[in-house]
Amino acid sequence: MxxxxxxxxxxxxxxxxxxxxxxxxxxxxxxxxxxxxxxxxxxxxxxxxxxxxxxxxxxxxxxxxxxxxxxxxxxxxxxxxxxxxxxxxxxxxxxxxxxxxxxxxxxxxxxxxxxxxxxxxxxxxxVAGPVIEDILPGLGNKVPKNVAATLHALNMIFHNYGCKIVDPKPVLKALPKAFGAADKNVRAEATSLAVELYRWLREAMKPMFWGDLKPSQQADLEAQFEKVKAEAAPKQERLLRSQQEAKANAPEGEEDVMDDDDEPDAAEEIDAFDLAEPQDVSKKIPPNFTDMLASSKWKDRKEAVDGLHQALSVPRIKDSDFNEVNRGLAKCMKDANVAVVTQAALCIQALALGLRKGYAKHRTVVMQPIMDRLKEKKVTVAEALGGALDAVFLSTDLTECLEDITTYLVNKNPQVKEGTMRFLIRCLRTTRDVPTKPEIITLCESGKKLLSESSPALRDGGAEILGTIMKIIGERAMTPQLEGLDDIRKTKIKEFFETAEVKAKEKPKPKPPPPKAAPPPKKMGGKKVVRKAAPAAAPPPEPLSPPLSSRPGPAKMGMPKPGLSGLKGPQKRTLGGPGGAASPRRAPAAPVMPSDDEPAPPQPRLGLSRGLAGRSLAKPAAAQAQLPPASPPPSSGLTAVERAELEELRAANDRLTRQVDEMRQERSKFMSEIQELKNQNAGLIEDHTRDVLSIKAKETQLVRARSDGEATEQVNDRLRRELERLKKALSRAEGLGTSPSGMASPGLASPTHDDVYRDQSSSSAHRHRMSITSTMSEEKENGEMMNPRSKLSPELRYAGSNPSSGRGSPARGFRREISHRDEDHSSGMSQRPMSSLPQPSGNGVESWRRAAEVTSQLKARIEQMKAKQAYARP
CATH class of the missing domain: 1.25.10.10 (Leucine-rich Repeat Variant)
Structure with missing residues (x-):
């Protein structure tokens, strides 16, 4: 071992x-x-x-x-x-x-x-991003115990650092899968993590995953959320190493303030827009949206805005080309149907909330039409319009909207004036930027004008505007704006000031640290000694500072010069004798009390515009008494020249500040003019588009009219040719009827075959004319507008197509009869003698008379058709 x-x-x-x-x-x-x-x-x-x-x-x-x-x-x-x-x-x-x-x-x-x-x-x-990225794959582990442990680790990370440090979006996307797990421990840990995220995000977290949950799961989570709704906003319990270093390096006494400022309410800082991913909704907008908005039926317009609102109902919208959509919605504000107006206002609100700052470029298109529609008295419409205005304001700021607001605050319609006033109050409550001084003056003037209105609502609104501004800038800064108001109005403004809730507050400037008198003089004095030690040690004086003995006045009279040392304390170190620069303690005594017998040593000028040479020679004693004896340097450590330079710099700074303010005002004015010009340009473009379309429509009508005129002229030419043929046939028939051969004597013979044929021809022509007349009368009664060519009968329609004669022409029978008579006459003349030919009877004259009547009736009918065609031309 x-x-x-x-x-x-x-x-x-x-x-x-x-x-x-x-x-x-x-x-x-x-x-x-x-x-x-x-x-x-x-x-x-x-x-x-x-x-x-x-x-x-x-x-x-x-x-x-x-x-x-x-x-x-x-x-x-x-x-x-x-x-x-x-x-x-x-x-x-x-x-x-x-x-x-x-x-x-x-x-x-x-x-x-x-x-x-x-x-x-x-x-x-x-940072937390890479750590969360490596932890999330653990949620896909096949072992339920590992998944539950991973969810617990994520819960601890969010509990200690919060959603400001740790991005919750990847975790929210993975939560629905955890809720669908079969293991109860996994579902319990997922519920615990969702509750922890709800403590930080509140309702802003729901759009990310709420739609992927079952109704029963949503109900269970709602029950858990109700338990933590009453709790205070959570705070970060564990600081990052960078935050710890910043807190350690902060000056003493500022740590508590830093902690309070760095811990805002997370529920206010994070919303659904920050968590959601941008979605492209341009493809979801109905392709016929513009055409449906231009429909004369209100149901079509309502259907168009309903479809648009459904497409825009997402937390965050990807910026795209919405110019045409906004112009259409702006036109809907003038719609006579309030349902269309309300739904269009909701569409503007959804689009502005989905784009946020990206919607600022569309403000000029929709804001004024919305404010014009504030005259609507229905509560639902007014609320929808107010919501649209608030959403548009969130995408811009008070500076951009101020001109439109002040314009509509003096509108003649009291309903518009009241709606604009309420919108201004909401803007002052929600803005995070403190208005500039010119803007505050403009707003206060508008509020004072409302105080003198006859309507109590407008008077209270004016007091609320002034009280909200006072809450933003403070009572002291608001005092000059309330001059001239009576005590009753001031009391009313004070009440609104106490109850107002704003997000932008004028922060007091931090007090400057107490000046440290000792180090600056040493630093400045040292610079001067280094800069002027060499010229003072040299025998000749500075070229720009002639000696005092060369000046006219008291210097020539041998008078003492006590004032120089008193005025320029720090520079007395360079005024020594030939031995070099004097020490600071010994410098004041050397030039103050010179002997009368000895001439004054040459001394350089100290840069003052008024010295011994500027004193009056009449009263030297009084001038000498005014100059104090040698005195220590001023406590600030600055010489007179430096003080003068400091005053000049301050004046220049004030001048530049005023110039900057003026330039800002000019810039805001120019921006407003630019917006007006843009609006005018958009209106001119729309007018030009309408004019071009109307011109094209007129050109189309003109082309159609020309084509109809050409067709009518062709019909007239054909009818004219047919008429000429009829005239020729009639003249030829008359010539045959009055021939000197004696064949036309009436009543000498019975009707021949030719006479019968002529009677049949005249009766057929009469029937043809009657058919044309009946057909035209029926068409006129039925109201049918047909081409003039189509109104003719088939016989007259094709008249003139044959070089000799039309197939349906009334003169065809006459020409056929004449040809037959010629043939019979020639054959009879060749076969039998003249006395044996049949003589024409009285029936032949009547047949020619009928033919003449038919011809005259045809002429009259042709004239009527010409008149109708001329009337039918566009």
Whole structure:
């Protein structure tokens, strides 16, 4: 046994970490922990072997012997506790995963506790992100005991450091899987972790995982959340190493203040927007959204905004091109249907809350239309509009919204004025930036004007505005703004001041530390001695400072010069005689009392604009009495020149401050003008787009009208040609009827075959005309608007297509009759004598008369058709 102890004790500590005998390894772990605890600093030599070979810790925490493993975890904790950030970074990747798999679920309580402490130390020495990233794979372990132990370790990390130090998003995403586990211990640890996260995040954590839970699980969690709702906001129980160093280096007396400022309410600091991942909702917006908003039916418009609101109902929205959407929503503010207005306001609120600062560029498009609609008296609509305004304000600041607010505070509509007043009060309560002095003056003037309104609600609103501003900037700064108000109004403002809750408060400037008089004079005096010692020791004076004897006045009369030493105390060290610079104690006595018999030694000018040469020669004694005797330097350690320079610097600083304020005001004015120009540009673009569309519509109508006109002209040409043919046929028929051959004498013979044929032709033409008239009258009664070509009968529609004559022309029968008569006449003349030919009877004259009537009726009908076509043209 003794030989074994001598063998392993002689080995280096790093070699014993990998020894085959578990007792040797256990003893090595214990010795390492003792050495780390006794080390003088994190740079001690005992840490060096384990930093050079970080694989030693991986084999140590996964030791097969549970007793040795326990000591290895303790040694790792000592290594991290007494080491530094480098020790954490070098070993973190080698130890966290093995500890999660082997140590957190160990059967020994000391091993589990030591593993959790090691994980907390890893977070303390650096950051929590890499540690959580290596722990989360343990939630997918097949052994339920390991999963429960991993959840417990995460619970301890959040309990000690909170959600400001540890990012809860990865853990919240993995929680639903833990709630669906079959093991009850896993579900219990998951519930405990969810409750711990709820203590820090409150309702902001629900959008991350709530939808993935079953209704029964949600009910169980709600019951657990109710138990901790009444508890106070948790605070960070364990500080990071960087926080510890900052607290140690803080000046005395400021540690308590630092602790109070560094521990804000986590429920107010973290919300669903910070936890959620941005989602691209542009693809979810209905593609026909713009067309549906332009519909004349309110149901279509309501359906469009409903679909948009459903797409925008996410905690965080990825920034994209929402210009068209916002312009459409701004137009919805003028909609006559209040349901559309309300839903559009909810869409604006959801989009602004989802984009936050990214929505600031759309403020100018939607804010004024919303404020114009504040005249609505329905409570539901007013609340929706107010929520939209609040969401838009969160994406901007008070400076950008102030101009619109002050404009609508003097609106003629009392409903708009009251809604704007309430919006301003909410802005003052929620803003985190203290308004500038010009903004405070503008707001106070607006509040004073409301105090003189006839409506009690507006008067109370004005007092509340002034009281909220007083809460932000303080009573002392608000006092000049309340001058001229009576006591009743001041009392009312004071009441609102006491009850107002704001997030932005004017912090008092810290008192400057008491001046230390001793060190500055030494420092400044030393600089002057170093700078002026060489010129004072030289025999000739400075070129820019002639000797006093060369000046006119009392210097030529041999009068004493006692005032110089009194005015320039620190510079008297350079005014010695030929022996060099005088000491500070002996310097005042040398130039103060010179002898009358001896001439004054040459002395350089001290930079004063008024000295002995500037004194009046009439009263030298009075001037001498005014100058004090040699006096010590002023207590501040500054000479007159330096004081003058300091005053000049202060004046320049004040001047620059005023210039900066003026430039800020000009910048805000220019920004407002830019926004107005942008609005005007957007309006001009919309007007231009509408004009272009109307022009295109008119051009389309013109093209159609031209095509219809051309078709009508073609029909007219065809009818005109047909009319000419009819006239020619009529003239030819009349010429044949009045022939001098004696064939046209009436009543001499019975009707021939030609006469019967002519009667049939005239009757068919009459029937054709009647069919056209009846058809046109039926179409007119039915209200059918047809092409003029389609209104013609098939016979007239194709009239003029044949070079000789139309197939349906009324003149076709006449031409056929004439041709037959010509043929019969020629054949008869060749076969029999003239006296044997049949003579025309009276029926032939009547047939020609009917043909003339038909022709005249056709002419009248054609004129009527022309008139109708001209009336039907656009």
């Amino acid at each position: 003794a030989e074994q102890e001598e063998d392993f004790s002689a080995l280096p500590l790093a070699d014993r970490f990998g020894h085959k005998v578990w007792k040797v390894r256990k003893a090595a772990y214990e010795d390492a922990a003792k050495q780390f605890s006794a080390s003088g600093s994190e740079d001690d030599q005992c840490f060096r072997p384990f930093l050079n070979d970080v694989g030693l810790w991986k084999s140590a925490v996964t030791d097969s012997n549970v007793a040795a493993q326990q000591e290895a975890i303790i040694a790792l904790g000592a290594f991290l506790k007494f080491g530094g950030r480098e020790h954490c970074l070098r070993t973190r990747n080698q130890t966290i995963t093995p500890m999660v798999e082997k140590c957190l679920s160990s059967t020994r309580a000391a091993t589990k506790q030591g593993a959790v402490e090691a994980l907390l130390l890893y977070v303390e020495l650096d």
